[in-house]
Amino acid sequence: MIPSKKFSGYAGAICLLVAAFIACNGKASEKESLPLDTPVTIERFDRELPTYVQEGDTAASARFRERYAPFFPIYCRQILGLGDAPDFREGLNLFLTHEAIAQLYTDTESRFAGDSVWTTDLQQAFARYHEQFPQSTLPRILTHVSGLNQSIVTIDSLLSISLDCYLGADYPLYAQRYYDYERGLHESNRIAFDAVEVWLRTAYPYQSKRNALLDRMVYEGKILYALTSLFPDVDIYRLLGYTDSQAQWCRDNEAEIWHQVVARKHLFNTESMLINKYVEPATFVAVLHAESPGRLGRWIGYQIVSRYARDKKKSAAEMLGTTDDAGEILAESKYNG
Known part of the structure; x- marks a missing residue:
């Protein structure tokens, strides 16, 4: 400063x-x-x-x-x-x-x-x-x-x-x-x-009546999905600012990451402090794993949204144009880590 x-x-x-x-x-x-x-x-x-x-x-x-x-x-x-x-x-x-x-x-x-x-x-x-x-x-x-x-x-x-x-x-x-x-x-x-x-x-500001971790992750996933469309030569890990080793950790542990989020009952948690630990910059996600890169919740959201958008053939504009639909997007994406 x-x-x-x-x-x-x-x-x-x-x-x-x-x-x-x-x-x-x-x-x-x-x-x-x-x-x-x-x-x-x-x-x-x-x-x-x-x-x-x-x-x-x-x-x-x-x-x-x-x-x-x-x-x-x-x-x-x-x-x-x-x-x-x-x-x-x-x-x-x-x-x-x-x-x-x-x-x-x-x-x-x-x-x-x-x-x-x-x-x-x-x-x-x-x-x-x-x-x-x-x-x-x-x-x-x-x-x-x-x-x-x-x-x-x-x-x-x-x-x-x-x-x-x-x-x-x-x-x-x-x-x-x-x-x-x-x-x-x-x-x-x-x-x-x-x-x-x-x-x-x-x-396209964040809007959610429930404001659970899932809602925020899906919103972050929509933003990232739009960014990958606007920067087509840049991969998701570079957009997130991840190093090669952080990117590899995410790929290697994707199934276990999702299992832990669900098992700890974090998905529908509405505590702002917990949500921020998943989506804001940090050394690691303190409520998850010491090796997990910060903002991992954004990466999870992107996995859900990109799978849904691909299967439903939805554009970035269409994804950002809908709100308060995180549960539907997760269900329809069939994402399971």
């Missing part, structure tokens, strides 16, 4: 802000669909912000704020915690000149100066998204520097990526901010996965 208290995290400050692995609660606002050949552009808000802070032309400053509405005030208030100022310049200047932030800004610009792989991956994934989800909204995409706060921010039909959260597992400041098991999820090659995943969760 950045040492200055003034610019430390505000993770709970607003429900619009989400880490890459946490579901958003609101749907994207309605907007006319764009044609498939319309490119998804990526605007570098982070590169333009320092110029705004030093800008002496009042009209030019106003144009900047207008161009980046509604993101700009939310960035200043909720992400950076700068209070409620007319133009936020004083607070932004303090932020940008803070020693740790200045270094973070320099390192981010250096790391992403010539890296276009993630932008291509992101654009191609959203082109597939628009094709496979024809009623969908394509987001306006920005990039920003958050001081290692939220990785991805969504506001209506806008999505912004905090590039300083993707400087690589070995980036020095990450040892202060992330657990060891999380650091591998902060490589630049995961930007596209995370951004599209958050957008899917925003457009």
Whole structure:
């Protein structure tokens, strides 16, 4: 975490802000669909912000704020915690000149100066998204520097990526901010996965009347099934951030994993703490097995959903378009580990 208290995290400050692995609660606002050949552009808000802070032309400053509405005030208030100022310049200047932030800004610009792989991956994934989800909204995409706060921010039909959260597992400041098991999820090659995943969760939020582990696993399986469709050259284990040995453990122990979940009566358990142990990042699933990789519940959900979708010939859009049907999907999939 950045040492200055003034610019430390505000993770709970607003429900619009989400880490890459946490579901958003609101749907994207309605907007006319764009044609498939319309490119998804990526605007570098982070590169333009320092110029705004030093800008002496009042009209030019106003144009900047207008161009980046509604993101700009939310960035200043909720992400950076700068209070409620007319133009936020004083607070932004303090932020940008803070020693740790200045270094973070320099390192981010250096790391992403010539890296276009993630932008291509992101654009191609959203082109597939628009094709496979024809009623969908394509987001306006920005990039920003958050001081290692939220990785991805969504506001209506806008999505912004905090590039300083993707400087690589070995980036020095990450040892202060992330657990060891999380650091591998902060490589630049995961930007596209995370951004599209958050957008899917925003457009198709988790809904369940019962809210049991099975319901959450099936929802996670639907998200992963959609991601495999939008990233057809990427396997499920890479999407989950698993190592080769973790992937092999899952394959070798699939039947026993399922047996243990059922035998321990976890499948219909509604305790949020237990559910989180199955689906959130962790060293291992503490309620299951010391060698099990974190987020194993997501992997189980994918096995169930992918089998059901394949047998029923259901698309990703069709799967995400139905809710509160986990029991039916499990029964029809005939999944038994």
